[in-house]
Amino acid sequence: MSSPALTSKVKSNWWKASLQQLLAFASLIILVIFFSVASPKFYQPTNLSNILFSIVVTGLLAIGVTLVIITGGIDLSVGTGMTLCSVMTAVFLVNLGLPMVLGVICGILFGALIGLINGIFVSLLKIPPFIATLAMMLVAAGLSLVISGTKPIYTTGVPGFQQIFAQGKPIPGLVIPNAVLILLIAAVVAGVILAKTVLGRYTYSIGSNEEATALSGVNVIKWKVIIYTVAGCFTGLAGVVATARLNSAQPAGGMGLELQAIAAVVIGGTSLQGGKGSIIGTMIGALIMGVLPNGLSTIGVPQEWQNVAVGIVILLAVFLDMLRRRKSVS
Amino acid sequence: MSSPALTSKVKSNWWKASLQQLLAFASLIILVIFFSVASPKFYQPTNLSNILFSIVVTGLLAIGVTLVIITGGIDLSVGTGMTLCSVMTAVFLVNLGLPMVLGVICGILFGALIGLINGIFVSLLKIPPFIATLAMMLVAAGLSLVISGTKPIYTTGVPGFQQIFAQGKPIPGLVIPNAVLILLIAAVVAGVILAKTVLGRYTYSIGSNEEATALSGVNVIKWKVIIYTVAGCFTGLAGVVATARLNSAQPAGGMGLELQAIAAVVIGGTSLQGGKGSIIGTMIGALIMGVLPNGLSTIGVPQEWQNVAVGIVILLAVFLDMLRRRKSVS
Amino acid sequence: ACDTPSAGSSGAASPGGKSFIAIVSKGFQHQFWQSVKQGAEKAAKEFNVDISFEGPDKETNVQQQVDQLNQAMAKSPQALAIAALDSKAVEGVLQDAKSKNIPVIAFDSGVDSDIPLATASTDNKAAAAEAAKHLAQLIGNEGKVAIIGHSQTATSGTDRRDGFVDWLKTNAPKVTIVDIQYGDGDQLKSTDLAKTILTANPDLKGMYGTNEGSAIGVVNAVQELGISGKLKVVGFDSGKAQIDAIKSGLMAGAITQNPVGIGYETVKAAVAAIKGEKLEKVIDTGFYWYDKSNIDDPKIAANLYQ
Amino acid sequence: MSAELLSISGMSKSFPGVKALSKMHLDLYGGEVLALVGENGAGKSTLMKLLSGIYTPDEGEIVVAGQAVAISGTKQAQELGISIIHQEFNLMPDLTVAQNIFIGREPRAAGVFLSERELNRATAELLEQTGIALNPKQLVGELSVAKQQMVEIAKALSFKSKILIMDEPTAALNDAEVAALHELIRRFVTEQTGVIYISHRMDELKEISQRITVIRDGEYVDTLNTSEATMPQVISLMVGRTLSDQRPELPASRGPVVLKVSGLSTKALLKNVDLELHRGEILGLAGLMGAGRTELARAIVGADPISAGQLEIDGTAVSISNPAVAAKLGIGYLSEDRKHLGLMLERDVKENIALTSLQKFSTLGFLNDAAIEAKGREYIEKLRIKTPSGDQITKNLSGGNQQKVVIAKWLLRDCEVLIFDEPTRGIDVGAKEEIYALLNQLAETGKSIIMISSELPEVLRMSHRILVMAQGRISGELSAAEADQERIMQLATAGAQPKMTNQPQKDVQ
Ligand SMILES: Nc1ncnc2c1ncn2[C@@H]1O[C@H](COP(=O)(O)OP(=O)(O)OP(=O)(O)O)[C@@H](O)[C@H]1O
Ligand SMILES: Nc1ncnc2c1ncn2[C@@H]1O[C@H](COP(=O)(O)OP(=O)(O)OP(=O)(O)O)[C@@H](O)[C@H]1O
Ligand SMILES: [Mg+2]
Numbered sequence A, B: 001m002s003s004p005a006l007t008s009k010v011k012s013n014w015w016k017a018s019l020q021q022l023l024a025f026a027s028l029i030i031l032v033i034f035f036s037v038a039s040p041k042f043y044q045p046t047n048l049s050n051i052l053f054s055i056v057v058t059g060l061l062a063i064g065v066t067l068v069i070i071t072g073g074i075d076l077s078v079g080t081g082m083t084l085c086s087v088m089t090a091v092f093l094v095n096l097g098l099p100m101v102l103g104v105i106c107g108i109l110f111g112a113l114i115g116l117i118n119g120i121f122v123s124l125l126k127i128p129p130f131i132a133t134l135a136m137m138l139v140a141a142g143l144s145l146v147i148s149g150t151k152p153i154y155t156t157g158v159p160g161f162q163q164i165f166a167q168g169k170p171i172p173g174l175v176i177p178n179a180v181l182i183l184l185i186a187a188v189v190a191g192v193i194l195a196k197t198v199l200g201r202y203t204y205s206i207g208s209n210e211e212a213t214a215l216s217g218v219n220v221i222k223w224k225v226i227i228y229t230v231a232g233c234f235t236g237l238a239g240v241v242a243t244a245r246l247n248s249a250q251p252a253g254g255m256g257l258e259l260q261a262i263a264a265v266v267i268g269g270t271s272l273q274g275g276k277g278s279i280i281g282t283m284i285g286a287l288i289m290g291v292l293p294n295g296l297s298t299i300g301v302p303q304e305w306q307n308v309a310v311g312i313v314i315l316l317a318v319f320l321d322m323l324r325r326r327k328s329v330s
Numbered sequence C: 001a002c003d004t005p006s007a008g009s010s011g012a013a014s015p016g017g018k019s020f021i022a023i024v025s026k027g028f029q030h031q032f033w034q035s036v037k038q039g040a041e042k043a044a045k046e047f048n049v050d051i052s053f054e055g056p057d058k059e060t061n062v063q064q065q066v067d068q069l070n071q072a073m074a075k076s077p078q079a080l081a082i083a084a085l086d087s088k089a090v091e092g093v094l095q096d097a098k099s100k101n102i103p104v105i106a107f108d109s110g111v112d113s114d115i116p117l118a119t120a121s122t123d124n125k126a127a128a129a130e131a132a133k134h135l136a137q138l139i140g141n142e143g144k145v146a147i148i149g150h151s152q153t154a155t156s157g158t159d160r161r162d163g164f165v166d167w168l169k170t171n172a173p174k175v176t177i178v179d180i181q182y183g184d185g186d187q188l189k190s191t192d193l194a195k196t197i198l199t200a201n202p203d204l205k206g207m208y209g210t211n212e213g214s215a216i217g218v219v220n221a222v223q224e225l226g227i228s229g230k231l232k233v234v235g236f237d238s239g240k241a242q243i244d245a246i247k248s249g250l251m252a253g254a255i256t257q258n259p260v261g262i263g264y265e266t267v268k269a270a271v272a273a274i275k276g277e278k279l280e281k282v283i284d285t286g287f288y289w290y291d292k293s294n295i296d297d298p299k300i301a302a303n304l305y306q
Numbered sequence D: 001m002s003a004e005l006l007s008i009s010g011m012s013k014s015f016p017g018v019k020a021l022s023k024m025h026l027d028l029y030g031g032e033v034l035a036l037v038g039e040n041g042a043g044k045s046t047l048m049k050l051l052s053g054i055y056t057p058d059e060g061e062i063v064v065a066g067q068a069v070a071i072s073g074t075k076q077a078q079e080l081g082i083s084i085i086h087q088e089f090n091l092m093p094d095l096t097v098a099q100n101i102f103i104g105r106e107p108r109a110a111g112v113f114l115s116e117r118e119l120n121r122a123t124a125e126l127l128e129q130t131g132i133a134l135n136p137k138q139l140v141g142e143l144s145v146a147k148q149q150m151v152e153i154a155k156a157l158s159f160k161s162k163i164l165i166m167d168e169p170t171a172a173l174n175d176a177e178v179a180a181l182h183e184l185i186r187r188f189v190t191e192q193t194g195v196i197y198i199s200h201r202m203d204e205l206k207e208i209s210q211r212i213t214v215i216r217d218g219e220y221v222d223t224l225n226t227s228e229a230t231m232p233q234v235i236s237l238m239v240g241r242t243l244s245d246q247r248p249e250l251p252a253s254r255g256p257v258v259l260k261v262s263g264l265s266t267k268a269l270l271k272n273v274d275l276e277l278h279r280g281e282i283l284g285l286a287g288l289m290g291a292g293r294t295e296l297a298r299a300i301v302g303a304d305p306i307s308a309g310q311l312e313i314d315g316t317a318v319s320i321s322n323p324a325v326a327a328k329l330g331i332g333y334l335s336e337d338r339k340h341l342g343l344m345l346e347r348d349v350k351e352n353i354a355l356t357s358l359q360k361f362s363t364l365g366f367l368n369d370a371a372i373e374a375k376g377r378e379y380i381e382k383l384r385i386k387t388p389s390g391d392q393i394t395k396n397l398s399g400g401n402q403q404k405v406v407i408a409k410w411l412l413r414d415c416e417v418l419i420f421d422e423p424t425r426g427i428d429v430g431a432k433e434e435i436y437a438l439l440n441q442l443a444e445t446g447k448s449i450i451m452i453s454s455e456l457p458e459v460l461r462m463s464h465r466i467l468v469m470a471q472g473r474i475s476g477e478l479s480a481a482e483a484d485q486e487r488i489m490q491l492a493t494a495g496a497q498p499k500m501t502n503q504p505q506k507d508v509q
């Protein structure tokens, strides 16, 4: 049944998939080369480490968002949700005085709780994800202020917290801090979930055709709740890392981060239609979103132009991706 | 050919459509009654006029967003796009010294230009609307700062501008200002476009099934560009009214308004899937979004709780709408 | 303002070349920060140094400021100037600067640390107390007032609120504060908030806006409700609209800081620090109450921006 | 013979890895209905898409009314007098029947303004003329599949085209509707007009066509005059071999009851439905469109809520809240709408096949990709699914092969009870035989099957027992021995005319 022509077809499929990531990757490389040539200060270990450090929180949020987007949903609550998790982590560690590990786990689980609630609204109650998570975005923003009493909560009294979850540089000689390693580990875990587990397969299936998946005997409602909950864990982890980095929970921020995270996901080639996407792509997208403001500032572009540049690069990256895809279709 | 059974069916269709708006309307009425009972200060002509005035800009943006959402798209650029149009209106009126009417028209046309560019990216270049308009959001935010030199541009030197496009109260005895009338007229125009024109028909058709519309010989690419352009006019008009109201163009704001506008659209029963929706619904949604913060503040709810309340009301409104819809299906 | 000399391209550290001072503020979009930037640029020209000036998009964006600080450090400046959104959150960068022997100057608000060699700032609480004093006087030390704040969390916002509230509590007990709402410094939002408060409290005597956008919001509200004259409005900062409102009597008066001075003094102190000179720990850039009577006074006018 | 309307020659079209058409040729003359037949994936739809400008040919010539033309899009095709009803619907569910029919050609009042009244009037007139029973103002999304097909047909007829191409128009229709459609076509065909008619239902070719063109593997095989051709002859040309049309021996005795449904009702349609399914039995479920067969199946597997009724499996009462529970209890449902309810079109074949049985391929939640791949290959071969490999995106398969993928995934799940809803819809005769054989094999190994089908010959041939539904009720039961087409139709039309009255019933509450 499989002629040589057919085999070549399969190969070309594999190539296509790699090419897609290659293309986002190419955009990234071009940016890096451009900035390196434009300013010698860009391509320094410290600066590169700065960039990595600067994408950790967005990157973690983007991982969760990737899962949700692959199901065909969207999550607008990750930005302020992260803030709420940050506040809650500080509450657990400082106000309740939990041991560090337990406090951190509770912080992550609080993220899971947010995801669970999102999941219940989206999956069980069938509220469109855009609305359910928009509402959660507002609720989380409000609760962060309410719980913290509108004041930052400082975790300076928790010994080792900042070192372990953000600043510490475990590899001697290398300037890569723990926070970046946490992002890396989270990306690998999410990547494995997507590629190698039943949960990951259902994530793609639901995004591809939810009704058909349900009629195939998959308990879609349950699995969708699980996916949103897992995605929430990454929001919680982002909250923990943000708290550690700032050594405090800042209750007012977070709004707007969700768009950055979504932009990273989409630049990385994940389709908002659902059914398609990858964590590696998202990581490349997050890197692009991190390299841009840093590079532009390094080469001295006034800040008011930076948003313009970021907008244009997002368009270009996605447009190139589209071109490639269209070419490979026809 | 049309049996009595069929006629009854059609009637029930009409009922269903009315019911949907009735339901959003019911939510609004419940809120108004609740706040009126809770505080005698709420139900005063001045306060009601305050609410109307406060929703003008969001309402105008929401009208444009409604058109785009009915095609199955989304527009994240309306917030900062409005800011850019405001800056441009001031530039036309003040820096270039155009006559008022001309300056205002140019401001609106600048909105159309933003819409046109959005449309070209979405329709011609097939960039997903979320991305294209996200990029435009960033670009517009940057350009507002660049063009204005990060300073407000005051239109105090344009006689009558503030009166005509915002403050003036044309109907003696009534506290309704011109800005509200402008919103009303814009809503009627958009309503007529949707219900009575070819453009409106194609808006619904594209949102309902874009491929089928194209296969039916409709030049979908062209019409989508037109729809985005028309939507942009409302962004431009919002920019004009905002400028008149503040008697200046404030270059730093606008981000976040897009989510308010989208929330208003969705509360009003327009589906993010496309194909369904109405301007009257959007207006009710905008009113709900205006009544909430005003009423909560009037009855003395602390501001940090307001976001929480708005989030919950959005959920409730949409959830009730879903319930009703599910009931009417089975 | 767009043609800032490109800081990156001129190898800053080379001896004999220009010194490079990295400045990270709390914002860049609003006029206040643009005025600080102007002052800094003026000083940079005068003392022949290069500067960079950056700030987060929003004053709630602590994380972005930390990234910008790290990045500023990566440019290996000869001095670092910082207006911290949160003292503790920037602790790490300050330590980093100390270990690299880069002098740090704080501006706008103090940093809770002994690393900065000097702080060029306005005492926000004292300035807010001054505003409270004037408003109390204007309404005869009695009656209801309300506040439109620009931030519920940023120190400049809370200090200007608390300074105002505390002064009234101790010095004018008959003045009651009926409502405090926060409009993010956005004029439209502040206008609508102020209108809601004014409609709900028709017997309000006075209102206070804690920055330019908030104050203009109150002025707009008064105008749109057509109740000018009934309400005493005091504000903060300057700007054309505020100056106009004071001249026309819509606003009774306002506190102005000296943003240009803050920027100038910051760079000046940084230059001195690079040269190893001894610095005053606190550089009070001062604040002034201005109203119709003294608005054209050259000393005041120098501190106003249009 | 009258004038040549359309002539295609030397037509080739390749997709990556697939040669869909190779030097295909075909002629259509005025006054005739030309049937185009071939196996699933033979290239019929591709040829039609070339004619409507959706695809551009790699090589070849299209001649319309003596003029060589290049067709770049639907609009141009329409201008050339060609209109096409595609195999997959192209309708806007949120618009009304009238709005759908005249989309792009709306009557206008003044420039850009619409005249809704004129639109509805013109539609009513068109429907009257063509004898199609539809309400111009009804939303298309609320129509049944058959009525949506009617909308497509009305739309195509409204163009007053010379050449009408119909790609499996009857796949979703029952016999009465098929007859009505044939009547429509006969009225449409004059000396100046012609129809290309694609169908897998061999029985209707005699009825409607004058000539039959056979295509196999993208290549022209032969053209026969219908009056001279015999069906076995056509079929052997199609599949390249002769098929036996033997009704298999039915097992003599019935096994115990595996599934018992009693008093099942839904808010919408079903009323007090009782049903018993025995082990090793193929139970045919016949009825007119809208009789409630699909609803019954969906209610059994928990896809739709029920308002009353009990289910028993092997004598134990069960409650089934969703299809996942049903599958766990050993009941699988193959939907009639493979595009929307059956497949993940954007994902590959093996993934679709494995979807229902992922638990089988996982340990501790981790998937065994090699096993999925191997099973995929096994079923591709077993069902002779025409695809380059299990890695092919399912969307790129022909309709019939997509249907086989749906069947494969349920075979893999190995359910005790399988409900097949229109299992052979859109499937070619050869593949049909294969599926019939499969069903029989399943029954022999002790599986129990409910087969919903609108093709009476199929029901008669396959079923051990036949239940007939009308208006949401079971209107009668027939044993294999006593059943014939006439009796089934009698029971199916029992009571009032179900065709038009099922809708308002839904609206009462
Ligand atoms: N877009 C596409 N990409 C790749 N292959 C395709 C595409 N469209 C069709 N094919 C392949 O071309 C061949 C012909 O398909 P076509 O849809 O024309 O078959 P058909 O004769 O209409 O079959 P059916 O009776 O099942 O509808 C099939 O092998 C199919 O898989
Ligand atoms: N998804 C749906 N939405 C609305 N109405 C539906 C839906 N599915 C079926 N119906 C309606 O329910 C009724 C019963 O349809 P059903 O599909 O069960 O009939 P059936 O006997 O299976 O016929 P067939 O399978 O030939 O279409 C019809 O009137 C149909 O229009
Ligand atoms: Mg076909």
Ligand SMILES: [Mg+2]
Pocket (backbone or CB within 6 Å): D293, D294, D295, D336, D421
């Ligand atoms: Mg059916």
